[in-house]
Each structure stands twice: as C-alpha cells, then as structure tokens.
Amino acid sequence: MKFADWMSAVQDRTETALAALLPPADALPGRLHDAMRYAVLGGGKRVRPLLCHAAGAVFDAPAAELDRAACAVELIHAYSLVHDDLPCMDDDTLRRGKPTVHVEYDEATALLVGDALQSLAFQALTEDGAPSCQSRLSMLALLAQAAGSRGMAGGQAIDLAAVGQALTLEELEQMHIHKTGALIRASVLLGAHCGHADEDAQKRLAHFANRIGLLFQVVDDILDAEANTATLGKTAGKDAAQNKPTYVSLLGIRQAKALAGELRDEALAALAPFTGRGERLAGLTRYIVERTF
Template structure:
C-alpha cells in the first residue's frame, strides 16, 4: 500500500491527506523562490501551489494503491503529472489561447506577473516534470523510461497539446459527438490516463488484461471529467469554479452541453461513470479509491 493507514480512511479524509501530501511534495520539488532567477521561480510556485483539486495526483495515488506502490514513488509521479497540468493551465490562460484572468480563484499567471514570465513558467514546469522522473532511483531503468514515455505521450501532440490544437481550431465550428470526444480524449483525457497508468507502474506489475481494464477506466474517467466540466461551465458561478464561468459559451467553443443539451450531457456523464466503474470489476477492494474518485468526479461542484 502507498500508506499503511490510508486504506482505512474515509474518502474525504483520504482525499484531503493526499492533496496535502501532494502540496508538500510540490513545495519540495519546485525550486525555492530565492533561487536565481527569483522572479521565474516565484511565478512557478505561485502557479503550482495553494490551489486546485489535484485530481491527477489523486488518480495516481489511487492507482498506485491498487498496485501496492510506495508513497515516495507516487510523490514523484503525482508531482510530475501535476506540473504538466499546471503548465498547460498557465499557457491556456494566455491571451493567445483562451485569454482568461482568473484561475483557482486568483489572478492568472500572466496577469499577476506578465506574459513572457507566464510563457517561461509553463516551459520550466514542463522541463522540471521530466527532471523529477529522471532523478528518481527507480528499481529498473525500464520502469523509469516507461514513466517518462507515458507522461511525454500524454502531454504531447498526440495527447494534451494535440487536443488543445484541435480545440483552438474548432472555435465557432460545430463538431459531432465523435469529433468532440476525440478532442477531449486528447485535451483532457490523455493526461488523466497518464496519471492512472503512471501510478500503476509504480507498484507491482499488473497482468496484461488487468492493465487493459485499468486503461479502460482511465479513458472513461478522462471523458467524464470533461463532460462534468462542460456542465459546470454553464451551471456554476465564477466564485464557485474559481475561474470565469460561461467562458466556453462566450468564446463560441464546442461543448457537450452545446451539442447535446444539459440533461443529455448529464445522462452522458452518468453513463461514463457506469462504464468506468464497470472496467474496475474484478479488482475488488484494491480499486476502492478509484471507484470513489469516479463518483467524486461525477458529483463535484467546481
């Protein structure tokens, strides 16, 4: 187990403990604000610390718990994935992308600092994520290389960055459901999938069929997260979300709510949750945290 006591905790306590552990690990892995260049490192810490749901670290820890990974190994993986996620948010908020001024209830990085600093923050967080993975003393070189490969694929042109490119090219256009699903499987789902698989690769190797089922869960969970995000964008307030509500509709971007309507989008979320849980059948109590996270992703309010 990642922790001898973690498996006994109620889900809200486990989640809070894992979020706090991730926050502390990020604080250790990020360069100190006093390190030259101070301005860049201060902006990196501003962007990465003190906010966020930490869904990707939570998924990494949950998958690691299923596979008996150590907490120390999962700290490394969780922080690497979260740094990639934060870099994507910093860049996504830039005027040349989605042009937003609020993130996690605070001014976005380019508003708090400036646009060149925000660009460099994203670059530096991406580099630091891979540096963390490369520096960890993994039991075998092959394990370390697989973790690097999973993160690179999940964040690259065939993953998150590719999904962002499709998203930007789709403004003002109508996408059908398969096209929308492909876009979000890359933009949002690929990094969530990487988090789950990387967490699993920190522990005892799974049989091929088990890894396939875990991957199926991760794919559905990634799409589920985005469908719920689209629902919240048009139903929750800016204060609740910590970012500008209604931004996608105002920007004329394709969303599940726009394509399907609110009630059908909610039904789709429930269907995705059911499919994700179905993929975990056979794992038994080992999958407890992944099951709880699927419910959390479905019912979250921000």
C-alpha cells in the same frame, strides 16, 4: 481510512512534495521561480495526483514513488493551465480564484513558467526515489506522449481549430480524449507502473481511464454552464462566450448529465475485476460527478 480523509491526506502530501520539488523563490532567477510556485502551489483539487495514488493503491505501490509520479503529472497539468490562460490561447484572467500568471506577472514570464514546469515534470521522474530504470523509461515515454501532439497539446490544437465549428459527438469525444483524457489516462497508468502492474491490469485501467477522462470533461462543461465564477475559481461561461463546442452546447444540460451518468457507470464497471482494491478509484469516479450535481 475514510475516503474523504484519504483524499485530504493525498492532497496534503502532494502539496508538500510539490513545494519541495519546485525551486525556492529566492533562488536565481527569482521572479521566474516565484511565478512557478504561484502557478502550482495553494490551489487545485489535485485530481490527477489523486488518480495516480489511487491506481498505485491497487498494487500496493510505495508512497514515495507515487509522490514523484503524482508531482510529474501535476506539473504538466499546471504548465498547461498557465499556457492555456495566455492571450494567444483562451485569454483568461482568473485561475483557481486568483489572477492568472500572465496577469500577476507578465506574458513572457508566464510562457517561461510553462516551459520550466514541463521540464521539471520529467526531471521529477528521473531523480532518487523514482522507480527502477526500466520503469522510469516507460513512465517518461508515457508522460511525454500524453503531453505532446498526440495527447494534450494536440487536443488543444484541435480545440482552437474547432471554435465556431459544429462538431459531432464523436468528434468532440476525440478532441477531449486528447485534450483532457490523455493526462488523466497517464495519471492512472503512472500509478499502476509504480506498482509494477502487469499488462492485463494496465489494459483494464487504461479503459477505466478513458471513461473517466471523458467523464471529467463532461462534468467540466456542465460546471462551466451552470456554476458562477466565484464557485469555479475561474471565469464561468468562457467556452460559450468564445463559441467553443462543448457537451452542453451539443447535447443540452439534461443529456449531458445523462451522459455523465453513463460514463460513471462504465468507469465503475471497468474496475470490477479489481474487487475491493479499486475502491479509491471508484470513490474518485463518484467524486467527479457528485461535486457537480
């Protein structure tokens, strides 16, 4: 299957799996369930599920198990976006080309949507079709750490505290290793767990994921600086307007693009031991860069 066809197939099956996992909009409480579906379905490139499936493909992991893991990580990501857009955080009104959840519904509903999506993510890893008991425990621990104070939530806290501050490149990397990179790393390792990857393979994939996590953020900063709102589907230039440190504000566009190229090459090099089995992961690495410049 060609890479573009594979991507489309994984995106479609993820959408189907998410739609089945989310409570129906007509089930009580209807407004909350409707808002949950609004936040998750019909938008996004599903990069994290793609990474999960691509990592699982290295070890011939069963597709049904990968679907559960992919849904879990995407639900955590969706919850983080809903909360990130709230007035007390980034205060944004546009996400994936449509009004943010607190604009379309209200702030209290948006808060509950995030809470409910986070809970549903962990439920997804415990239901039928998930891996064996020991694997489930390992995957639950992995996702919990990636989402918590030592991962995504902690990175967001550092980001909020860094507004108006002059960070070094190392400090900026540490922030994004937590804020963006932790969930991307979890996506890759959850897929590997579904394929029962050994410890050495997991270490190699963790290194790959660390590189691609930073790459994703560098590219995101470049997109935010160069693209317009219609292209992004969210408010362009928001970080600069809020005086947040970014790779572009620290390095400039040219050096940020050069850094993206270096991170791409490092990520691809980390896949070398997997020979042809890592081609889907390699394709995603190139895709993250080529969607921008």
